[in-house]
Amino acid sequence: MLTEKQIRALKPAEKEFTVSDGRSARGEGVLMLRVRPNGTKEFYFQRRQADRKIKTKLGTWPSLSLTEARDRCREEKEVRLSVGTFGDLIDAYAAKLKVEGAASAKHVEWSFKHYVSEPFPNLVTRPAVMIGPAEIRDILAKMIANGVTTQTNRLRSRLHAAFQFAMRQEYNPRSYLKDDVRFGLHSNPVASIPVQADWEQPGDRALSVKELATLWNLLPEHLSITTAELLKFLIAAGGQRPEQLLQSERTLYQADHFTIRSKKGVEGERTLHVVPLNKLMKESLKVMDAISETSAYPFQGKVEGQPLNVQSLSRAVTKLYGRHTDKFDAPFTLRDLRRTCKTLMGLAGLDKQLRDRIQGHAFNDVSAKHYDRYDYFKEKKRGLDRWASWLEKNVIGPKS
Incomplete structure (x- = not known):
């Protein structure tokens, strides 16, 4: 198992490398330390699902101590993970709109790509069940910081609809056994995010x-x-x-x-x-x-x-x-x-x-x-x- 002294002694190499904090039971996941060429040392929780590895960044050492990283790792292990990632969820919702021929299909697909997938590449690889209000808040806060107003509410609405769609599919007794991808959702993380009401003033301009x-x-x-x-x-x-x-x-x-x-x-x-x-x-x-x-x-x-x-x-x-x-x-x-x-x-x-x-x-x-x-x-x-x-x-x- 790693110690603070060992972490401090690790020197960067030409290519980044990872060090494990020890073995754990199969399927539980493990704490990893990634050492980048510039000397940055980052903690990750890694677990294997199906044929792929899913990594979740926990923080950067020494701002996040080894003890704190292990605590967060245990919290991650307690979460009942499902195969479906956040990216899978928003892709499934966009695909559903496209199949239905919805007027908003292209706009939804573009907004998910422009405001979620591209600026938050690590987030979309996380299991959807691990996405909470804080993650949704961070997505919308970045938009607001960039001067985006009404589209922030639009994206909030689309993300809310995407999670609702996933929950309906998962808890529908007629379709549950037909779905290959499960998300394990218990609630909609967007529900507690408030709408910015002052950006939703209805238009009233009519030409004479x-x-x-x-x-x-x-x-x-x-x-x-x-x-x-x-x-x-x-x-x-x-x-x-x-x-x-x-x-x-x-x-x-x-x-x-x-x-x-x-x-x-x-x-x-x-x-x-x-x-x-x-x-x-x-x-x-x-x-x-x-x-x-x-x-x-x-x-x-x-x-x-x-x-x-x-x-x-x-x-x-x-x-x-x-x-x-x-x-x-x-x-x-x-x-x-x-x-x-x-x-x-x-x-x-x-x-x-x-x-x-x-x-x-x-x-x-x-x-x-x-x-x-x-x-x-x-x-x-x-x-x-x-x-x-x-x-x-x-x-x-x-x-x-």
Whole structure:
């Protein structure tokens, strides 16, 4: 067994090496001391699981004494370890979203990689059961220290969902025996981490009629044809979610409507959202057909076979405002256009329930969720036609 004197006497070598604190019972794990070429000496708890070794850093000598390291090692041994690591857990959740076609799948995968896996490579190799509130706090604290605000809450929410997913899978009596990877979770470590409420202020910016008219008439001259026509289409369609609309292939566009595969909501609740076409929407599609009638998506981006990127669209709107700040009452973003359409459709005479149906909002009352199977196509068609006529009279006609 190691002694403080032996540790002090260990000299660094050209390559790092490790020294064991002695043997232990098979599967229990052992305390290791790693000596790096620069002379740093680190304590690790190491145990073998299946065909791989899992190491957990305990601290650096002499800040952490040998006695303290052994105490921490015993604590680690008391934890009932499972095969599944923290990295396995977040990967499994991201894969689940991707298989389901969730709208957030790519964002979740990117945030896990950018804020968890890359900055905390040692953490993701630890068994998920050994991840506690302190580890989650450290991940979020690093984001905050780097000036990240609302995305910190987003990552907290995604990590919470990932742990909940793992617990549901593990404690579901119908699926438990089917899972190859077990996590051994007893609770969700994210649950005790507070949401930073002051970073969750809901948006309230909606363009006035005059501002929307200004924007509409700026589009043809100040943006690319595809971007300009897409924004016109989104407005004429009553403010559909751009990220969902862009994922609708050309095959989902028919003579009198197009279909959005709604990817919002939880598994089993995602639906098809049918949007009737009005004359303004058809005009935009005609312009895009003149560019290409065979592209996989009506609003194709620079990459063949791929739709325009929603982030590019968002940046285009922000830059357009930046070039014409004197023409608008306040800054606005792509997300504000959906709120603008919802607000101004009310001014055009569409009641709230019809506006909700046009924008594809979910109706979660018992009647709507389980019994109402009427598609409301005719009502949405009349509403969008009325909206198009209102736009022609109040937005497209007047010149700012």
